[in-house]
Amino acid sequence: MPRRKTGLFSSNLDALMDTLTNVVGILIIVLILVEVGVGQSLRKIVSDLPPTTPEELQLLHDDTASQLADYEKQHDLIDKQRNRVAGDKDELARLNPQLTTLETSAELSAVPILDMASIQNKNLDNGYALDKLRKETAALLAEQQRLKALLDTTPVAPLPADKIVRIPNSRPLPENAKMERYLVAGNELYGYDLEGAKKLFQQEFQNARGRLEKERSRAPDGSTQIIYDQDKVVKFFEERQLTSHGLGLRVPYNQTGTRLNLEVGPRTGAGEPIETAAQFNSHFQNDLRRYKSSNTVVWFHVARGAFDAYLRARELCDAVGVSVGWELINSANVTEPITEFAVNRMVEPAPPPVAPVATPVPRATPIPKATPPPTPPPVKIDPPKKRLD
Numbered sequence: 322m323p324r325r326k327t328g329l330f331s332s333n334l335d336a337l338m339d340t341l342t343n344v345v346g347i348l349i350i351v352l353i354l355v356e357v358g359v360g361q362s363l364r365k366i367v368s369d370l371p372p373t374t375p376e377e378l379q380l381l382h383d384d385t386a387s388q389l390a391d392y393e394k395q396h397d398l399i400d401k402q403r404n405r406v407a408g409d410k411d412e413l414a415r416l417n418p419q420l421t422t423l424e425t426s427a428e429l430s431a432v433p434i435l436d437m438a439s440i441q442n443k444n445l446d447n448g449y450a451l452d453k454l455r456k457e458t459a460a461l462l463a464e465q466q467r468l469k470a471l472l473d474t475t476p477v478a479p480l481p482a483d484k485i486v487r488i489p490n491s492r493p494l495p496e497n498a499k500m501e502r503y504l505v506a507g508n509e510l511y512g513y514d515l516e517g518a519k520k521l522f523q524q525e526f527q528n529a530r531g532r533l534e535k536e537r538s539r540a541p542d543g544s545t546q547i548i549y550d551q552d553k554v555v556k557f558f559e560e561r562q563l564t565s566h567g568l569g570l571r572v573p574y575n576q577t578g579t580r581l582n583l584e585v586g587p588r589t590g591a592g593e594p595i596e597t598a599a600q601f602n603s604h605f606q607n608d609l610r611r612y613k614s615s616n617t618v619v620w621f622h623v624a625r626g627a628f629d630a631y632l633r634a635r636e637l638c639d640a641v642g643v644s645v646g647w648e649l650i651n652s653a654n655v656t657e658p659i660t661e662f663a664v665n666r667m668v669e670p671a672p673p674p675v676a677p678v679a680t681p682v683p684r685a686t687p688i689p690k691a692t693p694p695p696t697p698p699p700v701k702i703d704p705p706k707k708r709l710d
Contacts, residue, residue: 492709494646499617501608504568505631506624506653509592510605512566513622515655518585521565522558522572523661529557535665551664554581567591572659576667586654595630599637609641618709621647646709 502513598605
């Protein structure tokens with residue numbers, strides 16, 4: 322058989338096929354090596370992983386289940402919020418027309434709308450007032466607690482001892498009886514001679530009147546009018562410290578006036594204590610024995626808080642046999658105006674307020690009233706007379 326003649330590219334195709342075959346073989350070998358390397362790497366990774374216990378695996382399952390439950394709750398909450406937002410949008414769409422209607426009505430209305438700023442300011446003022454009341458209440462409660470604590474720690478005062486008081490045998494004052502007065506103040510007895518105190522004051526003033534003058538002027542009737550210096554008069558009697566039977570004499574300032582006052586009151590420690598008066602040779606008992614020989618009544622002016630001292634003094638009078646009377650006075654100090662001389666004003670008094678002029682209002686013709694019945698004469702009740710105790 323005759324041999325087929327080869328073409329021009331027969332040898333070249335064989336070489337190409339050999340090359341392709343070699344490339345495919347190489348690729349197969351590379352793929353095999355890659356598979357082997359991946360297997361080794363996987364075994365290495367698995368071998369490097371720490372071992373997992375069944376408990377840890379169970380915890381992972383539980384954590385996964387918990388996260389899944391939280392996810393479902395959050396998903397439900399988001400759905401509810403979406404539904405709520407959708408409902409709010411529908412409600413807003415429904416209220417928008419009404420709001421537009423209200424705004425239009427407010428613009429057309431003649432009634433002013435309250436200013437929000439003024440309301441806020443009022444709220445702030447009310448808040449400040451409330452805070453102030455709270456602080457005052459807290460302070461009062463603290464003071465109450467302090468007083469309660471003091472009251473709890475205060476010892477109970479013992480009751481005063483019982484006193485036996487003799488009921489007086491009231492008798493009228495004897496006629497033409499002399500009266501010697503005593504002041505009972507605190508725990509002391511004072512000779513209560515107001516007239517003697519005035520005479521002592523006038524005597525001291527007469528001795529020093531030349532040094533106390535301020536100015537002289539001629540009166541309309543032709544007599545000489547003397548004005549004395551108020552400051553000099555007051556300071557003069559402050560320096561003198563006059564005392565009459567334990568009663569101190571004092572002349573205070575009257576800066577807006579032209580007349581002064583004489584104050585007579587007991588000086589602490591200047592009287593005779595009731596314990597000293599209880600002694601036989603005391604000044605008070607010597608006076609009582611002298612009063613007994615004459616028609617003399619001892620009259621006590623008892624100041625507040627001095628009733629116990631008066632009871633002891635009355636016992637001394639009863640022991641000697643001298644008649645006694647007494648009266649309660651509100652204050653142991655007596656103030657008498659000095660009318661014998663005038664002094665200068667140190668401060669001009671303020672002018673009296675001017676009363677507003679009332680505008681006359683026309684009145685209707687009054688209706689004549691019926692003539693009232695005659696008023697009966699007032700009943701005159703004489704004050705109680707002084708009687709012996």
